Every structure is written in structure tokens, then in C-alpha cells.
Amino acid sequence: xxxxxxxxxxxxxxxxxxTGMDIAKSLSNSLAKKVLSVSVNDEVWDSMRPINEDAAIxxxxxxxxxxKNTFWHSSAHxxxxxxxxxxxxxxxxxxxxxEQGFYYDIDLPEGKSISAGDFPKIEKxxxxxxxxxxxxxxxxxxxxxxxxxxxxxGNEYKQELIDGLEDGDITFYTQGDFVDLCKxxxxxxxxxxxxxxxxxxxxxxxRGDETRPQLTRIYGISFPKAxxxxxxxxxxxxxxERDHRKLGQQxxxxxxxxxxxxxxxxxxxxxxxxxxxxQDFLMEEQRKQGYQMVMTPHLGKKELYETSGHYAKYGKDxxxxxxxxxxxxxxxxxxxxxxxxxxxxxxxxLSYRDLPLRLAxxxxxxxxxxxxELNGLLRVRGFxxxxxxxxxxxDQLKDEFKAVIDLVILVFTKxxxxxxxxxxxxxxxxxxxKYIGSDENWEKAERAIMEAxxxxxxxxxxxxxxxxxxxxxxxxxxxxxxxxxxxxxTIQVDYSLPERFKLEYIGADNQKHRPVMIHRAPFGxxxxxxxxxxxxxxxxxxxxxxxxxxxxxPISDKFMDYANSVKTQLETAGYRVSxxxxxxxxxxKIRDASMQKIPxxxxxxxxxxxxxxxxxxxxxxxxxxxxxxxxxxEQLEAEMDGVVTA
RNA sequence: GCCGGUGUAGCUCAGUUGGCCAGAGCAGCUGAUUUGUAAUCAGCGGGUCGGCGGUUCGAAUCCGUCCACCGGCUCCA
Numbered sequence: 200x201x202x203x204x205x206x207x208x209x210x211x212x213x214x215x216x217x218t219g220m221d222i223a224k225s226l227s228n229s230l231a232k233k234v235l236s237v238s239v240n241d242e243v244w245d246s247m248r249p250i251n252e253d254a255a256i257x258x259x260x261x262x263x264x265x266x267k268n269t270f271w272h273s274s275a276h277x278x279x280x281x282x283x284x285x286x287x288x289x290x291x292x293x294x295x296x297x298e299q300g301f302y303y304d305i306d307l308p309e310g311k312s313i314s315a316g317d318f319p320k321i322e323k324x325x326x327x328x329x330x331x332x333x334x335x336x337x338x339x340x341x342x343x344x345x346x347x348x349x350x351x352x353g354n355e356y357k358q359e360l361i362d363g364l365e366d367g368d369i370t371f372y373t374q375g376d377f378v379d380l381c382k383x384x385x386x387x388x389x390x391x392x393x394x395x396x397x398x399x400x401x402x403x404x405x406r407g408d409e410t411r412p413q414l415t416r417i418y419g420i421s422f423p424k425a426x427x428x429x430x431x432x433x434x435x436x437x438x439x440e441r442d443h444r445k446l447g448q449q450x451x452x453x454x455x456x457x458x459x460x461x462x463x464x465x466x467x468x469x470x471x472x473x474x475x476x477x478q479d480f481l482m483e484e485q486r487k488q489g490y491q492m493v494m495t496p497h498l499g500k501k502e503l504y505e506t507s508g509h510y511a512k513y514g515k516d517x518x519x520x521x522x523x524x525x526x527x528x529x530x531x532x533x534x535x536x537x538x539x540x541x542x543x544x545x546x547x548x549l550s551y552r553d554l555p556l557r558l559a560x561x562x563x564x565x566x567x568x569x570x571x572e573l574n575g576l577l578r579v580r581g582f583x584x585x586x587x588x589x590x591x592x593x594d595q596l597k598d599e600f601k602a603v604i605d606l607v608i609l610v611f612t613k614x615x616x617x618x619x620x621x622x623x624x625x626x627x628x629x630x631x632x633k634y635i636g637s638d639e640n641w642e643k644a645e646r647a648i649m650e651a652x653x654x655x656x657x658x659x660x661x662x663x664x665x666x667x668x669x670x671x672x673x674x675x676x677x678x679x680x681x682x683x684x685x686x687x688x689t690i691q692v693d694y695s696l697p698e699r700f701k702l703e704y705i706g707a708d709n710q711k712h713r714p715v716m717i718h719r720a721p722f723g724x725x726x727x728x729x730x731x732x733x734x735x736x737x738x739x740x741x742x743x744x745x746x747x748x749x750x751x752x753p754i755s756d757k758f759m760d761y762a763n764s765v766k767t768q769l770e771t772a773g774y775r776v777s778x779x780x781x782x783x784x785x786x787x788k789i790r791d792a793s794m795q796k797i798p799x800x801x802x803x804x805x806x807x808x809x810x811x812x813x814x815x816x817x818x819x820x821x822x823x824x825x826x827x828x829x830x831x832x833e834q835l836e837a838e839m840d841g842v843v844t845a
Numbered sequence: 846g847c848c849g850g851u852g853u854a855g856c857u858c859a860g861u862u863g864g865c866c867a868g869a870g871c872a873g874c875u876g877a878u879u880u881g882u883a884a885u886c887a888g889c890g891g892g893u894c895g896g897c898g899g900u901u902c903g904a905a906u907c908c909g910u911c912c913a914c915c916g917g918c919u920c921c922a
Contacts, residue, residue, distance in 0.1 A: 312849075313849085400848085401849065401918065403847095403848080403918045404847080404918060404919060413848060413919095416918075418916090444915095449856090508922095535922050569847095569920060569921085573913095667922065668922065754879085754880065754881055757879070757880095782878075784879090785880065786882065786883060786884070789883050790882095800882085804880090804881055805881090806881085814882080822882060
């Protein structure tokens with residue numbers, strides 16, 4: 200007999216060799232039907248795998264992340280089996296579960312390709328295979344046998360994977376006729392997979408390395424109930440409606456032009472309004488915290504970037520130098536504002552009494568992004584950062600850093616980004632050549648970030664290899680409508696640039712010292728921030744941000760005078776307001792204002808004009824009834840502090 | 846940059862296997878309508894079918910190439 204400990208601390212005895220599924224059945228049959236996998240001492244296992252020793256177990260269903268992972272991983276195997284059927288000669292590589300579904304990377308036989316048009320037949324085959332209700336059988340296999348198997352079938356990818364595994368730690372899984380190198384775990388049987396949708400097909404390099412073969416990656420998602428697929432389809436539809444590219448066009452916020460160039464956004468009047476309001480908001484917060492605004496040009500001499508290290512690092516992959524026609528000097532579009540700000544620092548004879556020096560600029564930078572990378576406002580080639588550089592003494596670093604964390608969180612909270620993730624971006628330990636600066640300085644910088652975050656009680660996670668080339672970062676990540684994570688706010692500690700630019704201040708000891716630098720941008724860039732903001736609020740901006748806050752809709756042109764007087768009163772009170780004076784019916788005016796997502800629509804006709812009232816229609820809510828101007832101003836006032844909601 | 850897909854009027858989209866002057870709705874313009882909580886009616890204008898080259902008696906449709914966009918990969922100062 201062995202002791203099985205449950206999550207609630209209860210212990211029960213079972214025969215050795217009992218499976219997770221047996222245990223589930225002993226608790227309840229209805230539970231057993233839902234179990235997808237189990238964890239045994241915190242390791243996720245097949246529910247059909249025998250447990251031979253005392254263990255703590257948890258049962259996972261569709262409601263657990265582990266359960267979903269198991270479900271999707273098994274679905275990936277069904278996808279592979281279907282492809283093996285339909286595309287003889289296909290080579291399999293890896294097929295993991297991901298956040299939303301799964302994928303399988305395959306190498307198709309010469310001359311074959313798969314496109315979305317092939318999905319229906321693959322999906323059909325997968326469901327057919329699932330219905331057989333076969334089990335996923337686990338089998339230990341020696342390294343030699345595993346290699347022999349894949350030499351036999353001629354799959355060099357699996358051989359390479361096996362090369363990296365320990366003998367005695369290798370397992371195959373078999374379902375039906377399909378055998379795959381896999382550490383599991385898998386579902387109790389295939390028929391749990393009730394609906395399948397392949398979502399897209401893409402190229403993916405083997406092992407993520409662009410010098411290696413490009414494989415075909417097929418993405419999919421699957422569900423234990425058909426109704427859940429419906430839900431997923433609705434989510435996808437909803438995401439399309441939130442897409443900032445669609446809303447940006449519909450609400451006339453920004454545009455792109457082939458003639459201007461890819462990745463170079465044009466901000467239309469309404470988008471510019473929105474952006475300027477965001478800028479004013481941040482400028483005011485920064486003023487309160489002792490920042491000073493500066494301005495610098497959009498380009499600088501090549502030597503500037505040689506000093507900063509940018510040129511050596513990115514010069515050849517960037518927009519190429521611009522030459523002066525007579526002197527032949529080389530200038531580069533600026534990829535970052537920091538070199539310019541370092542030069543501003545040097546304009547002053549600074550003492551320790553002057554620090555921290557906080558220089559802020561809404562600086563437009565230009566970076567060459569590969570054509571395939573461009574994406575609406577999320578990834579562009581010219582963008583404006585809400586940049587600032589804080590120059591401080593080493594012992595001021597942590598307090599400054601913490602104040603910036605507060606500022607970023609203030610901004611995010613105000614704009615409704617509540618489910619951001621704070622990522623500590625460190626060096627790639629396998630690729631030290633990517634970075635500048637001494638190990639000692641990197642360690643100091645990394646420690647400063649971790650300590651400041653911890654003292655702020657900020658929950659963080661670490662990503663290696665995501666640091667900037669000159670220093671580690673604390674990045675604030677927010678998801679777009681499709682669930683993709685984007686870096687918005689960022690705070691970076693930098694010991695290198697002050698050294699490279701030989702920045703100094705006079706200390707209390709009358710000696711020269713080197714300052715430390717913090718790079719920070721709470722929004723990151725206006726472009727990306729606005730993109731994510733649009734998707735988060737679906738274009739329904741809070742009143743203080745709405746490019747057009749109020750639209751007055753007269754019932755007919757008899758009431759134009761009154762409508763205009765309402766407009767004037769609101770303008771005097773500082774609101775952005777216009778009148779729809781077209782010879783259209785009121786229903787039409789409401790519709791058009793609603794399509795433009797105007798927060799306050801004021802209907803004025805005979806009744807309102809006589810009683811000096813307005814009939815309020817709040818977008819997203821409906822008719823609020825008639826109130827006098829004072830009542831309207833109260834309602835507007837009450838919403839001006841509101842945060843973004845969707 | 847790589848893989849796959851897409852590109853027809855300002856917007857959303859039709860255009861069967863290549864074949865009459867390339868269509869619709871919305872938007873726009875003109876006129877009529879003076880309107881009460883999500884589309885008033887009528888008339889009119891608008892497109893080198895993404896660009897260039899080719900195949901063909903004939904190309905929006907087939908082929909090549911370039912550009913842009915979409916989804917990924919790689920990259921990301």
C-alpha cells in the first residue's frame with residue numbers, strides 16, 4: 200500500500216501501481232470523466248501512469264492550465280497523425296501546447312506545401328482519428344533504440360533532439376499507428392477531443408535559428424466540447440473588432456501611405472488630439488516629479504553613435520548614413536535619444552547638489568525594422584518615445600528607480616492597464632558579446648533593478664536575453680486584442696553610457712565622480728501605447744481622452760441656434776464639442792455619432808430649446824433623459840477623472 | 846529578411862473554367878425632405894482591377910517580378 204496525499208492535505212491509502220485515473224474514480228465517477236492529467240509530486244503525469252510510491256497528487260481537468268496543456272499537447276499528436284496520413288513522407292519535429300492551443304512544426308516532402316485551404320481536410324481527419332478512442336501509450340526506450348528508430352524513418356530532427364537527451368530519460372508515445380518521441384503527458388484517450396480548429400500556418404526556423412532549415416508550423420486549437428469552439432470563434436470575432444488598425448481607420452486616428460513608406464504612421468487630426476492629451480498628462484506628472492523638458496534634433500553625426508556604441512552594434516543593420524553634400528560628413532537618423540541627452544548633461548558644470556538631473560523629451564526616433572516585422576502602430580520604423588534620462592549619484596539610484604516604478608504604475612492605472620506583467624530583462628548568459636560594459640557594472644545594474652522592484656512589492660518575472668545592449672531593464676508588458684504581449688513602459692539602469700561619454704559631477708569631497716543613468720519611458724512610445732490602448736478600450740476612450748467629447752444633434756435646423764449656444768457654453772467650459780447641422784433625421788445623426796464612439800450625444804429640439812435643457816445620450820449606455828446645462832456639466836465633470844474601461 | 850496568404854471606387858465587398866464599354870452597398874456631390882433616440886428619397890460623379898513585364902486574337906482572371914498589407918518565424922537600440 201502507498202500513501203496518496205491530496206491537495207487539501209487528506210491522505211488515503213492505495214495499492215502500489217494505482218493510476219491517477221483509478222484514484223479519480225475512487226473519489227467520483229463524474230470527476231474521473233473530466234480528469235485530463237495528474238501531477239505526482241508536482242510533476243505532471245499521464246492519468247494512466249502507475250504510481251508506485253507515496254506521493255502528493257493533484258487531478259487536472261479542462262479548468263486547470265495543466266489540464267488544458269495536456270489536452271492541447273495530445274491534440275498536437277492527433278494533428279501529426281493526421282498529417283502522417285495525408286502527407287506521406289512528412290518529418291515531424293516538435294509539437295508543443297501553447298497559451299491558446301498548440302502547434303506542430305513539420306518538414307514537408309520536397310515540393311509539398313500546406314495552406315489554410317488544406318485545413319478542413321486535416322481537421323476532418325483529426326476528428327476521425329480522435330473518435331477511435333485510442334490511448335496514448337507511454338514507453339521507455341533506450342537512447343540507442345530511439346536513435347535507431349529515427350535513423351530508420353530518416354528523421355534527422357528527432358535524432359538531433361535525442362542527442363541532447365539523457366539515456367534512461369527518453370520516452371515514446373504511441374496512439375494508433377503514430378509513434379512520437381515525447382515526454383508527455385497525454386490524455387487518457389483520444390475521444391476527449393471533440394472539436395478542432397486549425398488557425399494558421401507559418402514558417403518557423405528549426406530550433407528558432409534562421410541559419411537552419413525553415414519548417415512549416417501549423418497552429419491549431421481544440422476543445423472537449425463543441426460549444427467551447429463557438430466561444431473561441433466569438434473571441435476571435437471580438438478581437439477583430441478591437442483591432443487598432445481597423446478602429447484607427449474607422450475613428451480617423453491614423454493612417455499609412457505606401458507613398459510615404461512602410462511603418463511610417465501619419466497621425467490624423469483626431470489621433471493627434473488623443474496623443475497630445477496623453478502627452479500633456481504625462482508632462483504634468485513629470486513636472487511634479489522634477490523633470491525638465493529638452494528637445495534635440497532627429498539626427499546626429501555618426502561619431503555620436505560611435506561614442507554611444509550604437510553604431511558598432513546596429514550601424515550596418517540600420518537606416519544608412521545621410522551625407523552632407525559638400526563636406527561628406529555622415530549623419531544618422533537617431534535610433535535613441537540618450538546620446539543627445541548625454542551631450543546636454545555635459546553642457547553644465549554639475550555638482551552633487553544638482554543631481555538627480557532629469558531630462559525628458561518626446562523624442563522621435565527611427566529604426567530599421569525588417570519588413571516582415573511591421574505591424575500597424577505596434578511595430579513601426581519611426582516613432583516617438585516619452586523618453587527621459589535621469590542622471591544621479593550611485594546612492595540615489597534606487598530611490599530614483601522606485602519613483603519611476605511609481606510613475607509607470609500611475610500611468611498604467613490611469614489608462615486602465617491593470618493586468619500588465621513586469622518583466623526583468625537580463626543579459627543572455629550564452630551570448631555575452633551582444634552587450635557593452637563591464638560585468639561588474641552589469642551586476643550592479645541588475646541588482647539595483649531587482650532590489651527596487653522587490654522593495655516596491657512589484658511581482659516580476661525574469662527573461663534572459665531581453666536586456667538592452669547597454670544595460671538590464673524592467674519592462675512593463677501589456678497584451679493586445681489577440682493576446683500578444685508588447686513592451687510598453689520600460690526602465691533601464693545604465694553605467695556604460697556615462698563612462699563612454701565621460702560624464703562627471705563634483706562630489707561633496709570636491710572630486711570628480713561618474714553619475715549613473717536611468718533610461719525610462721512609461722508609455723514606451725506613443726505609437727505602440729495608443730495601439731494597445733485602442734484595443735483595450737475598443738475605441739471607447741474615457742471622456743478626458745476622447746478626441747471629440749460631445750456632439751450636439753439638433754432635431755432640425757430650426758434648433759441650430761440653440762444647438763450652437765449649447766456648443767459655445769461647453770466650449771467655454773473647456774470641452775471638445777461640435778454640432779451635427781446636416782439635414783438628416785435624428786436617428787441618422789445618432790447612428791453616425793455612435794459609429795464615431797462620441798461619448799456624449801446631446802439631442803436638442805423644441806422641448807429642450809423651450810426648457811433650456813439637453814437630452815443626453817451616453818454612448819454605450821443610451822438615453823439618460825433631459826437635464827439643464829448645469830446638470831450636463833455635472834455629468835461631464837464627474838467623468839473627467841474616469842479611467843479606461845472596455 | 847524567411848514561410849504562407851491577401852491586394853478590384855474613399856470604405857466593405859461581388860466578379861463562374863480568360864470573352865460584350867468592370868459591378869453593388871455605404872460614403873461623396875446635387876436636389877427634394879425639416880425630421881424626436883442607431884441608416885429619408887431621387888439623380889449624378891468616381892476605378893491604368895497594387896506597380897512593371899510576359900503568355901494570348903483577347904487578361905481583374907494565367908505566368909514572372911517588385912511593392913504593400915495580414916498571420917507566424919527570426920530580429921527588435
